[in-house]
Amino acid sequence: RQAAFRTDLSVLLDQVGTGKESLSFMKRRIRRLAQQWATAANRLDAKLQQRWRDQKKILVHVGFLTEESGDVFSPKVLKGGPLGEMVQWADILTALHVLGHNLKISMSVKELQGFLGVPPGRGSCPLTGPLPFDLIYTDYHGLQQMKQHMGLSLKKHKCHIRVIDTFGTEPAYNHEEYATLHGYRTNWGYWNLNARQYMTMFPHTPDNSFMGFVSEELNETEKRNIQQNKVNNMAVVYGKEASMWKQQGKEGFLQILHKYMEVHGTVYYETQRPPEVPAFVKNHGLLPQHELQQLLRKAKLFIGFGFPYEGPAPLEAIANGCIFLQPKFHPPHSSLNHEFFRGKPTSREVSSQHPYAEQYIGRPHVMTVDYNNSLEFDSAIREIMRTKVEPYLPYEYTCEGMLERVHAYIQHQDFCVPEPPFLPANLSRLSPTGGNRVPGPLFVPLPNSTALGWASNVTAPPAWPPLSSLRLIVSQEGQSCVDACQFAGFICEPAHFRFINNKEALHGLDVQCEVVDSEINHILPAFSVVRRECGLQREPLLFSCAGHSPKYRRLCPCRDFRHGQVALCRDCL
Numbered sequence: 001r002q003a004a005f006r007t008d009l010s011v012l013l014d015q016v017g018t019g020k021e022s023l024s025f026m027k028r029r030i031r032r033l034a035q036q037w038a039t040a041a042n043r044l045d046a047k048l049q050q051r052w053r054d055q056k057k058i059l060v061h062v063g064f065l066t067e068e069s070g071d072v073f074s075p076k077v078l079k080g081g082p083l084g085e086m087v088q089w090a091d092i093l094t095a096l097h098v099l100g101h102n103l104k105i106s107m108s109v110k111e112l113q114g115f116l117g118v119p120p121g122r123g124s125c126p127l128t129g130p131l132p133f134d135l136i137y138t139d140y141h142g143l144q145q146m147k148q149h150m151g152l153s154l155k156k157h158k159c160h161i162r163v164i165d166t167f168g169t170e171p172a173y174n175h176e177e178y179a180t181l182h183g184y185r186t187n188w189g190y191w192n193l194n195a196r197q198y199m200t201m202f203p204h205t206p207d208n209s210f211m212g213f214v215s216e217e218l219n220e221t222e223k224r225n226i227q228q229n230k231v232n233n234m235a236v237v238y239g240k241e242a243s244m245w246k247q248q249g250k251e252g253f254l255q256i257l258h259k260y261m262e263v264h265g266t267v268y269y270e271t272q273r274p275p276e277v278p279a280f281v282k283n284h285g286l287l288p289q290h291e292l293q294q295l296l297r298k299a300k301l302f303i304g305f306g307f308p309y310e311g312p313a314p315l316e317a318i319a320n321g322c323i324f325l326q327p328k329f330h331p332p333h334s335s336l337n338h339e340f341f342r343g344k345p346t347s348r349e350v351s352s353q354h355p356y357a358e359q360y361i362g363r364p365h366v367m368t369v370d371y372n373n374s375l376e377f378d379s380a381i382r383e384i385m386r387t388k389v390e391p392y393l394p395y396e397y398t399c400e401g402m403l404e405r406v407h408a409y410i411q412h413q414d415f416c417v418p419e420p421p422f423l424p425a426n427l428s429r430l431s432p433t434g435g436n437r438v439p440g441p442l443f444v445p446l447p448n449s450t451a452l453g454w455a456s457n458v459t460a461p462p463a464w465p466p467l468s469s470l471r472l473i474v475s476q477e478g479q480s481c482v483d484a485c486q487f488a489g490f491i492c493e494p495a496h497f498r499f500i501n502n503k504e505a506l507h508g509l510d511v512q513c514e515v516v517d518s519e520i521n522h523i524l525p526a527f528s529v530v531r532r533e534c535g536l537q538r539e540p541l542l543f544s545c546a547g548h549s550p551k552y553r554r555l556c557p558c559r560d561f562r563h564g565q566v567a568l569c570r571d572c573l
C-alpha cells in the first residue's frame with residue numbers, strides 16, 4: 001500500500017496513552033508542534049511529487065519507559081531530569097505517523113508480547129510465525145526485552161530492528177566476538193547489528209544513522225519581533241538540575257558573567273532555592289517547554305557549564321536567536337576518561353559540551369571557549385553583547401528536514417537483503433590525482449556506476465546512497481575516516497565500504513603492497529606505507545568510519561551531502 005501524509009494527530013495522541021508524566025510531556029509536545037508538522041508534511045508532499053512511498057507496518061517499543069526496565073525517567077520529568085530522550089521519542093512517533101505508516105506503540109512488555117503475537121508470561125518463547133512488522137523502533141532496553149521474550153527468533157528478525165541510541169555505537173563495540181577479544185565489550189553493545197541500525201540524536205558518527213528530533217521554527221514576523229525585543233544583557237543558564245551548576249571554577253566565570261549581564265536560570269526546586277544557584281541568579285524554576293521558549297526569545301545568551309552533554313536545549317536557544325556559549329573540553333571527554341561516557345559503546349571524543357553546535361553551527365551563533373581562561377571568557381561575553389544574530393535552525397532539525405530524512409531511511413535502508421561484496425570491475429582504471437607518498441588525503445574521483453561496469457555475474461541491486469556519491473579518500477596515518485572525509489569536505493559513508501574493500505582500489509591508488517591480507521580488524525581496509533602491508537576487511541560488520549591506528553592509512557569511502565541535511569547525499573532522495 002501507498003503511504004499518505006497525515007496532518008491530523010488525534011489518532012496518534014490517543015495511541016500514546018496516559019497515566020505518566022513522561023507521556024503527558026510527550027503529548028503536550030506533540031500538540032504544541034502539530035501545526036508545524038502539518039505544514040512540513042504539505043511541503044515534503046509537494047517536494048516528492050507523488051513519488052510512491054510504501055506504507056510500512058511499524059512497531060515502536062519505547063523500552064526505557066517500561067516498568068520492566070525500571071522507568072527511571074518518568075518520575076524525573078517534573079524535577080529537571082533528562083527530557084532529551086522524551087523530546088526525541090515524541091518526534092519520532094510524530095514523524096512516523098505524519099509519513100502515513102501503520103503504527104503500533106508499546107510501552108510495556110505485555111503490549112510488546114501482544115503486538116508480536118508471543119504468548120504472555122516470563123521466559124523466552126520464540127515467535128514462530130513471520131514477524132508482523134516491517135520495522136521495529138526500540139532502544140537498548142527494548143532490545144534486551146525482545147531478546148528475553150522472542151528468544152532465538154530475534155536473531156532471525158533483527159534486520160527489521162532500529163535502535164534509538166542517543167550517543168551512538170561504534171562498529172568495534174557492536175561486534176560481539178571482536179568486542180570481547182579486543183577490549184570493546186560494554187554493557188550495551190555487542191548485538192551484531194549493522195551499525196547503521198543504531199540511530200542517534202545528533203550526527204555523531206556516520207557509522208550510525210542520524211535520527212535527530214525537531215526544534216521550533218519561526219516565521220519571518222516572529223524572527224523580526226524577536227530581534228527587536230532582545231535584551232542584550234540577559235543570559236539564561238543551561239542546566240535544569242541543581243547538580244549541573246556544581247562545576248569546578250564555576251564561581252569565577254559566573255561572577256564575570258554577572259558583571260555584565262542579568263543571569264536567569266530554570267533550575268528545578270521543591271521549596272527552597274537550591275544552594276548551588278547563587279543569589280544573584282533569577283531562578284524561574286523548571287518551566288514548561290513553551291515558557292522556556294518565551295524566556296529564550298528575550299535572552300541574548302544561553303550559557304552551558306559543561307553538562308548535560310549534547311542535549312536539545314542549545315538548538316532551541318539558537319533557534320530563538322540566542323548565542324550559545326559553551327566550554328571547550330581539553331582534553332576531550334570520552335568513555336576512556338569521563339564517568340558519564342564510561343561504558344557507552346563508543347570511543348568518540350567529545351570536544352565541547354555540544355560538538356554539533358560547535359562543528360555544524362559555529363560562530364556567530366555558537367562560541368566555544370576555554371572557561372579556565374578568564375580573559376577569553378570575559379571577552380567572549382563582551383563580544384556576545386555587541387553581536388547581532390538572527391534566529392537559526394539547521395534544516396535537519398526542522399520538521400520537514402526530519403520527515404525527509406526518516407522517509408529516505410524507511411524507503412531505502414534495507415538490512416534484510418545481504419549486501420554482496422561488490423568488486424567494481426574496472427576500478428583499476430582510476431587515476432589518482434596525486435601519489436600516495438604526498439602528505440594529506442588523496443582525493444580520487446570515481447567514475448559513476450555505469451562506467452564502473454559491474455562484474456557480469458552479479459546483478460547489482462541499487463545501492464543506497466547511490467554510488468554516484470562515492471569519493472575515495474586516503475586518510476593520514478592515525479586519522480579516522482570520519483576526520484579524513486570531513487577534512488576533504490565530505491562525510492564518511494559506511495555503506496560504500498564494500499565498493500572500496502578490494503585490491504583494485506589499492507591498485508588504483510598506486511599503493512605499494514608487498515602483501516595484501518584479508519583480516520578481521522575494524523581499521524581495515526588500510527595500508528602501512530613503511531611496512532608495505534595492505535589489509536582488506538573480512539567482516540563487513542566491522543566496516544568502521546571511526547576506526548584509526550597510528551601506523552595505518554585508511555581507505556575511506558566518503559560521499560557528498562546536502563547542505564543542512566548531512567544524512568542525505570545529493571542524489572539520495
Ligand code: U2F
Pocket residue numbers: 081082083084085087166201239240266267285286287288289292308309310311312313314316
Ligand atoms: C540531554 O538531556 P537533557 O534533557 O538534560 O537535555 P536538555 O538540552 O537540557 O533539554 C531537554 C529539553 O528540556 C526542555 C527543553 C529541551 O527540549 O525545552 N526544558 C524544559 O522543558 N524546561 C526547562 O526549564 C528547561 C528545559 C540529552 F538529551 C540526553 O540524551 C542525555 O542523556 C543528557 C545527559 O547528557 O543530556
